[in-house]
Amino acid sequence: MNDIIEAVSLQRQEPMILARKSWVAYAGRVLIAVWMLVVIPRALWGKSPVAAIIVALVVIGGIVYTIALERSYVLYMDDSGVWLARGILPWSKGVTGVKWRDLDGALYITGFVSWATNSYTVHLAHRFTKSSEIHISHMHAGNQAVEAINGAHAEMIRRAG
Numbered sequence: 204m205n206d207i208i209e210a211v212s213l214q215r216q217e218p219m220i221l222a223r224k225s226w227v228a229y230a231g232r233v234l235i236a237v238w239m240l241v242v243i244p245r246a247l248w249g250k251s252p253v254a255a256i257i258v259a260l261v262v263i264g265g266i267v268y269t270i271a272l273e274r275s276y277v278l279y280m281d282d283s284g285v286w287l288a289r290g291i292l293p294w295s296k297g298v299t300g301v302k303w304r305d306l307d308g309a310l311y312i313t314g315f316v317s318w319a320t321n322s323y324t325v326h327l328a329h330r331f332t333k334s335s336e337i338h339i340s341h342m343h344a345g346n347q348a349v350e351a352i353n354g355a356h357a358e359m360i361r362r363a364g
Contacts, residue, residue, distance in 0.1 A: 218281040221348035224273045225322035228341035232273075236266040276339065278325065278348055285309070285327055285352055287337050301327050301337060303359055309352040311345045325349060 239262045244255035268291075275296075277288045286300030307328035317323045323345030327337040342348065 218279040218286070219351075220277060220279045221285075221351055222278040222325065222342040222345050224276045225320060225341045225343035227316075227320045227322040228273050229270055232266065232269050236262055276342075278339065278342060278345075280352060280355060285337070287339060299335075299337060301329050301335060303356060305330050305335070306352075306356055308356070309349045311349045313346075321346075323349075327352070 240259055243262070244259045247255035247258060271291050272289070275289050275291050279286055279288070284300050284302035285306065286298050288296075288298045290296035307330040309325065309327050311317075312324040312326065321344055322341045324338070324340040325342045325345040325348060329335040
């Protein structure tokens with residue numbers, strides 16, 4: 204990901220993927236699902252095996268959907284700005300972002316767990332409104348993504364003024 208900073212070219216047309224969700228985003232949900240698959244069906248099996256099977260299928264379906272949703276998060280930048288794409292179902296797919304002219308800056312939140320897992324919370328500040336900001340947790344190499352965003356933004360400001 205260090206190559207991202209050197210590879211930032213402001214003359215390109217295609218988007219540049221900066222970060223995706225880290226394994227840390229999945230870990231807690233998978234642990235909860237495994238616990239639910241062990242405890243709840245076992246408790247229900249003696250009273251109603253059908254209910255236990257239905258609960259197990261719902262938990263499995265829920266964790267598959269959750270993992271697919273987490274995998275859909277992509278932070279990228281292009282000539283227009285920095286964007287976050289997400290969603291797997293047609294009615295829930297979308298892109299939100301901040302245009303370069305409106306970007307106040309990008310930052311990442313540090314801590315021991317973030318450092319140890321290379322999974323950072325990324326925050327993109329909007330100059331004019333707080334409602335248009337992007338705040339996303341558990342982004343793999345989010346620190347390097349922020350460095351690339353701030354480097355590209357600084358280069359655009361330098362060229363413009």
